[in-house]
Amino acid sequence: MDTDVAVSLTADGVTVDASDAALLRAVDSEGSLNAAATALGRSYSRAHKRLTVLEETLGSLVERERGGAGGGGSVLTDRGRELLTQFARVHTVVSGTAAADVIALSGTVRERSGRLVTAESPAGELHAIVVGGDRDPSVDTGDDVTVTLTADAVTLQEPDATLSATRTSARNRLRGTVTAVDERDGVATITVDVGAATPVPVLVTAASRARLDLEPGDPVVATFKATAARVTRLSEE
Amino acid sequence: MDTDVAVSLTADGVTVDASDAALLRAVDSEGSLNAAATALGRSYSRAHKRLTVLEETLGSLVERERGGAGGGGSVLTDRGRELLTQFARVHTVVSGTAAADVIALSGTVRERSGRLVTAESPAGELHAIVVGGDRDPSVDTGDDVTVTLTADAVTLQEPDATLSATRTSARNRLRGTVTAVDERDGVATITVDVGAATPVPVLVTAASRARLDLEPGDPVVATFKATAARVTRLSEE
DNA sequence: CCCCGTTATGTTGGGAGTGATATAACGATG
DNA sequence: CATCGTTATATCACTCCCAACATAACGGGG
Numbered sequence: 135m136d137t138d139v140a141v142s143l144t145a146d147g148v149t150v151d152a153s154d155a156a157l158l159r160a161v162d163s164e165g166s167l168n169a170a171a172t173a174l175g176r177s178y179s180r181a182h183k184r185l186t187v188l189e190e191t192l193g194s195l196v197e198r199e200r201g202g203a204g205g206g207g208s209v210l211t212d213r214g215r216e217l218l219t220q221f222a223r224v225h226t227v228v229s230g231t232a233a234a235d236v237i238a239l240s241g242t243v244r245e246r247s248g249r250l251v252t253a254e255s256p257a258g259e260l261h262a263i264v265v266g267g268d269r270d271p272s273v274d275t276g277d278d279v280t281v282t283l284t285a286d287a288v289t290l291q292e293p294d295a296t297l298s299a300t301r302t303s304a305r306n307r308l309r310g311t312v313t314a315v316d317e318r319d320g321v322a323t324i325t326v327d328v329g330a331a332t333p334v335p336v337l338v339t340a341a342s343r344a345r346l347d348l349e350p351g352d353p354v355v356a357t358f359k360a361t362a363a364r365v366t367r368l369s370e371e
Numbered sequence: 372m373d374t375d376v377a378v379s380l381t382a383d384g385v386t387v388d389a390s391d392a393a394l395l396r397a398v399d400s401e402g403s404l405n406a407a408a409t410a411l412g413r414s415y416s417r418a419h420k421r422l423t424v425l426e427e428t429l430g431s432l433v434e435r436e437r438g439g440a441g442g443g444g445s446v447l448t449d450r451g452r453e454l455l456t457q458f459a460r461v462h463t464v465v466s467g468t469a470a471a472d473v474i475a476l477s478g479t480v481r482e483r484s485g486r487l488v489t490a491e492s493p494a495g496e497l498h499a500i501v502v503g504g505d506r507d508p509s510v511d512t513g514d515d516v517t518v519t520l521t522a523d524a525v526t527l528q529e530p531d532a533t534l535s536a537t538r539t540s541a542r543n544r545l546r547g548t549v550t551a552v553d554e555r556d557g558v559a560t561i562t563v564d565v566g567a568a569t570p571v572p573v574l575v576t577a578a579s580r581a582r583l584d585l586e587p588g589d590p591v592v593a594t595f596k597a598t599a600a601r602v603t604r605l606s607e608e
Numbered sequence: 609c610c611c612c613g614t615t616a617t618g619t620t621g622g623g624a625g626t627g628a629t630a631t632a633a634c635g636a637t638g
Numbered sequence: 639c640a641t642c643g644t645t646a647t648a649t650c651a652c653t654c655c656c657a658a659c660a661t662a663a664c665g666g667g668g
Binding site for chain 1: 642643644645646647648
């Protein structure tokens with residue numbers, strides 16, 4: 135059961151999806167809208183129509199010239215290239231987190247101020263933020279919630295390194311013990327039992343794992359930023 | 372230009388998308404497949420057909436009974452509810468990162484071992500991992516790359532807190548100065564100039580901002596995990 | 609024994625998106 | 639001035655998806 139995501143950027147009613155980005159990318163590499171469409175196995179007429187619709191609200195994305203030596207051609211404008219890089223960046227970031235393991239901790243809300251929520255859980259005190267979601271009834275004190283984050287957002291520390299806690303950002307801090315280590319390709323997934331219902335997977339580099347000398351049974355402290363964790367009502371699950 | 376994502380879970384050829392999850396959720400709250408379909412404004416026949424297709428490969432998701440007092444009804448099975456929570460968790464995590472600001476730093480690869488890449492950048496040395504992406508030609512030494520991550524993955528520290536660096540995971544560490552502070556709803560976006568082409572936005576809680584006493588002009592150290600940052604070839608943008 | 613609302617199944621028609629095709633305009637090159 | 643491959647535009651037919659409709663089976667309750 136692997137997860138995949140479809141990213142799209144939307145502005146003023148138009149939404150640029152992956153196929154649109156692919157079209158722009160093909161125009162950039164092929165040099166003409168016609169060649170781009172056939173390279174992607176799409177019809178020229180549709181590609182052209184789609185492009186004009188996009189440009190109608192986004193401005194000029196492709197500089198098109200007809201006639202001339204080779205019959206003409208198309209080149210990406212600065213705006214088009216900028217749109218492409220923006221899409222690529224969001225895509226890599228989002229698909230990156232989609233590939234990461236998900237951590238879910240359940241607790242009850244003790245306090246809320248603004249978007250910041252503090253919750254009690256078997257693993258300890260949790261700080262996280264609410265994301266102004268789609269159909270998300272706002273979280274309130276006393277609610278049963280789950281705090282979700284990704285395995286790559288968690289940092290591991292030696293259990294006695296408490297002194298530096300005050301010098302950095304306020305962070306979640308869970309004590310636990312290593313239950314499993316899975317290292318491959320320079321990256322290690324450390325499974326940590328923090329007292330929650332389910333052990334927590336943590337993604338670290340092999341270098342970090344070696345430096346901390348982590349083996350099953352070792353005590354560790356797992357920390358993560360409050361802004362990297364999201365709070366949702368349990369009913370919403 | 373805001374970004375939105377469509378999450379879907381796929382297994383054995385079937386992909387469960389948001390509308391499927393909504394259907395299951397409606398069945399859970401309405402008590403019958405018929406009521407669920409009409410509540411969602413969808414036709415019953417289609418909903419039923421879709422459900423059977425899903426169950427064909429995922430196993431029983433909904434316990435259906437016909438006849439009886441109220442004519443029957445449908446209840447989610449454990450598997451169905453489990454699928455629903457899994458979907459919800461992935462959804463909140465992914466849409467959470469989609470809502471966060473994207474940080475992009477450009478550099479050139481100096482070394483690679485496994486999925487871990489070390490790159491040189493104007494801001495300093497960067498460590499990040501390659502994500503086994505779609506059409507991603509693997510990154511190699513000498514390549515011009517961009518390292519992308521989200522603003523919520525970056526931690527801020529006082530500039531003189533260097534001593535604790537060795538006790539925690541190997542991390543990226545960029546010195547810089549605060550150029551802007553935007554605090555609202557208990558969450559602050561700190562813009563930091565780290566020497567890169569573009570200043571870096573960092574998302575912290577208002578409490579952290581107050582503790583570190585961050586104001587424009589102040590020196591800070593921005594740190595982030597290597598496993599939270601992705602490397603992509605520059606041509607791929 | 610009838611009633612009722614549900615599950616189960618199939619058929620039909622319409623609408624949206626798209627490929628395919630046709631035609632015209634374009635303009636540097638030879 | 640003819641050529642050529644492109645852009646620009648319009649139309650037609652096809653496919654896919656889905657709502658709508660129809661029909662049957664089901665079974666506890668009145």
